[in-house]
Amino acid sequence: MRELSESFKAHLAGGATTLCQCWRIERADGLIQGFTDHDDLLILDGVRYEPQSGLTASEAISNLSLGVDTSEVEGALQSEAISAAALHAGDYDNAKVTVYAVNWAAPEERIVLRVADIGEVTSDGGLFRAELRGLKHRLNQVQGRLFENTCDADLGDRRCGVDLTDPALQGNGEVVALLDGQTFLASGISGFADSWFDRGVLTWTGGANHGRSIEIESQYQALSETRLRIWLPMPEEILPGDGFSLVAGCDKLFPTCREKFANTANFRGFPHIPGNDFAYGFARAGNANRGRALIR
Structure with a gap:
């Protein structure tokens, strides 16, 4: 149950109110931004809530079922607030949004209306539109582990244990020529076998995309030269001379874990799950029906 101060209760019960909405956005990288539909700057708990964004909210849909509560906010794209490049780069994906109702005449009088995560974000011209998903959407996410034949660890994490600083698993290169928005020729990594970096990660060490990472197709x-293709276009233009680093990829299969990484002791899948052919199979005359393990 929400608790209101006596002064805020009195204000809401009065004949006229001075209310506005404020949005506190906390990105995954730790950046916190504040916006308001009021026409002046507000400061709440040390966070500046800027009015210049022109942020407005749609009707919020709430329900008592397990359906996901949704609403939208839209505003103007501004380089000093929310830029198109940041949106396209995914900087706001799944950012946490706290929505307040605030008495702008006495900002200490406020209440949390809802907490949500940013879902789909679109931009059109100089405007952006962000979907706010209620926290119940997290119930749709997979929790725990799945019983499947592929590994569910991320390459190099604690459960995997592969040392990604091994020189055999990383490289550095430079763009030589751009073929299209996602494909380019590169130098400096010709010593690696074909497909060694498939599903790996490329991190830009130079150019307009410096510091951003993308998966390698x-x-x-x-x-x-080496021909590289990344899964998605970068938010900024790739140019010859842009430097990058690469980390080898993993297709999550048991043979790859054994032959590429020699890490079968840490394989986090169940590679010996019987498939459909086995489940519907039966013993045949002439087969090696000795009762021994099929896979050892």
Whole structure:
């Protein structure tokens, strides 16, 4: 149950109110931003709530079922507030949003209306629109582990244990020529086998995308250079001379864990799950029906 101060109760019960909405956005990287639909700057708990964004909210839908509560906010794209590049780069994906009703004449009088996560974000011209998903949407996310034949660890994490600082699993290169928005020729990594970095991670160490990371779709040798393709276009233009680092990829399969990483002791899948063929199979004359394990 929400608790209101006596002064706020009196204000709400009065004939006229001085209320506005404030949005506190906390991104995954720790950046906190504040916005308000009031026409002046507000400061709450040390956070500046800027009015210049022109942020407005749609009707909020709430229910008592397990359905996800949703609403939207939209506002103007501004380089000093929320930029198109940051949206396209995913900086606001799943950011936490706290929505307040605030008495702008006495900002200490406020109440939390809802807490949500940012879902789908779109931009059109100079405007952006963000979907706010109620916290019940997290009930749709997989929790715990799945019984499947592929590994559910991330390469190099605590459960995996592979040392990604091993020189055999990383490389550094430079863009030589851009073929399209996601494909380019690179130098400096010709010593690696084809597909070694497939599903790996590329991190830009130079250029306009410096510091951003993207998953690698494919990597193979093309004459004297290496041809690389990333899964998604970068928010900023890739140019010849841009530097990057690479980390090898993993397809989560048991043979790859054994042959590429020699890490079968830490494989976090169940590679010997019988498939449909086995489940519907039966003993046949002439087969090696000795009662021994099929996979050892």
